[in-house]
Amino acid sequence: MSDAVDAETVSATRRLAADAQRVIVKAGTNSLTDDESNLDDEKLDKLVDDLEDLLSRGKEVLLVSSGAVGAGIGRVDHPTGTVEESQALSTVGQSHLMRRYTESFERYDRKVAQILITEHDLENPERFTNFRNTVETLLDWGIVPIINENDAVATEELQIGDNDMISASIAIGVDVDLLVTLTDVGGVYTGNPKENPDAERIPVVGQNYSEVEGIVSDSSTGGFGGIQTKVSGARDVSEHGIPAIIARSTEPDVLEKVANAESVGTIFVPINGDVDD
Numbered sequence: 372m373s374d375a376v377d378a379e380t381v382s383a384t385r386r387l388a389a390d391a392q393r394v395i396v397k398a399g400t401n402s403l404t405d406d407e408s409n410l411d412d413e414k415l416d417k418l419v420d421d422l423e424d425l426l427s428r429g430k431e432v433l434l435v436s437s438g439a440v441g442a443g444i445g446r447v448d449h450p451t452g453t454v455e456e457s458q459a460l461s462t463v464g465q466s467h468l469m470r471r472y473t474e475s476f477e478r479y480d481r482k483v484a485q486i487l488i489t490e491h492d493l494e495n496p497e498r499f500t501n502f503r504n505t506v507e508t509l510l511d512w513g514i515v516p517i518i519n520e521n522d523a524v525a526t527e528e529l530q531i532g533d534n535d536m537i538s539a540s541i542a543i544g545v546d547v548d549l550l551v552t553l554t555d556v557g558g559v560y561t562g563n564p565k566e567n568p569d570a571e572r573i574p575v576v577g578q579n580y581s582e583v584e585g586i587v588s589d590s591s592t593g594g595f596g597g598i599q600t601k602v603s604g605a606r607d608v609s610e611h612g613i614p615a616i617i618a619r620s621t622e623p624d625v626l627e628k629v630a631n632a633e634s635v636g637t638i639f640v641p642i643n644g645d646v647d648d
């Protein structure tokens with residue numbers, strides 16, 4: 372890996388991420404379910420504890436949460452076979468997931484709201500304005516919007532892992548100051564860390580983007596979108612001047628570390644000006 376970014380830029384980016392007032396956090400299925408694909412209460416409570424750290428600092432927080440299909444499998448005891456079965460499982464799991472988020476946030480006396488959307492809603496200007504107005508109102512009221520793709524009516528995500536791209540589109544559209552993508556590995560590595568013990572974490576992505584893009588397209592994907600869609604989403608937001616971080620959801624106090632400008636996961640340096648690739 373070539374020398375990516377100078378130390379001053381790295382520390383300025385960490386500072387920018389730490390000072391973010393509006394933060395969007397995306398949590399993947401692996402960060403919410405156990406080995407049997409059941410919703411994992413401990414993981415979910417840990418995520419909420421981490422989000423509460425940001426909220427208690429007076430920041431605005433949006434959560435994009437996957438896990439509906441995973442939670443559905445645990446409830447219905449039916450494996451995902453066809454896309455139609457995954458869609459049906461997601462509708463069972465989504466309500467269970469929201470019940471658990473509601474209970475978990477109640478520990479902090481906070482309210483949550485569910486928003487289910489599709490890429491089409493984000494692409495249509497009128498629908499996107501409606502979405503944005505709803506989000507702004509909820510944030511004004513101090514309620515945490517919890518967003519997932521509406522799997523009952525859209526199948527893109529169930530096939531390609533679109534929540535990574537959805538969180539990036541929302542980040543850009545509602546002017547967040549930081550995107551944090553939480554997953555089950557400690558960031559972007561030089562190879563799939565689950566298969567290659569010698570793979571090393573890439574702490575910063577900036578001018579080395581093309582190299583990183585090559586690495587992630589070569590290393591096999593994990594769940595739905597794998598690491599590739601996370602990297603591509605992070606790159607999209609960084610092209611809009613917004614820093615992005617990919618980090619491990621089980622890292623202790625992961626969001627507190629971000630808010631304290633500590634080195635955690637892989638940080639994407641915001642790009643100012645035109646991007647030539």
Ligand SMILES: Nc1ncnc2c1ncn2[C@@H]1O[C@H](COP(=O)(O)OP(=O)(O)O)[C@@H](O)[C@H]1O
Pocket residue numbers: 398399400401402532553554555556558559560561562563564565586587590591592593594595596597598
């Ligand atoms: N170069 C890489 N760096 C990091 N993770 C990688 C890489 N190549 C493949 N992966 C895999 O990508 C997975 C994360 O993607 P995914 O399973 O879709 O997570 P999530 O459920 O959090 O969206 C990791 O578990 C890891 O095995």
Ligand SMILES: N[C@@H](CCC(=O)OP(=O)(O)O)C(=O)O
Pocket residue numbers: 398399400401436437438439440441461519520522528529532533534535594595596597
């Ligand atoms: N909407 C789906 C998300 C699919 C999925 O697993 O996404 P991810 O784990 O973020 O790659 C769900 O809630 O199950």
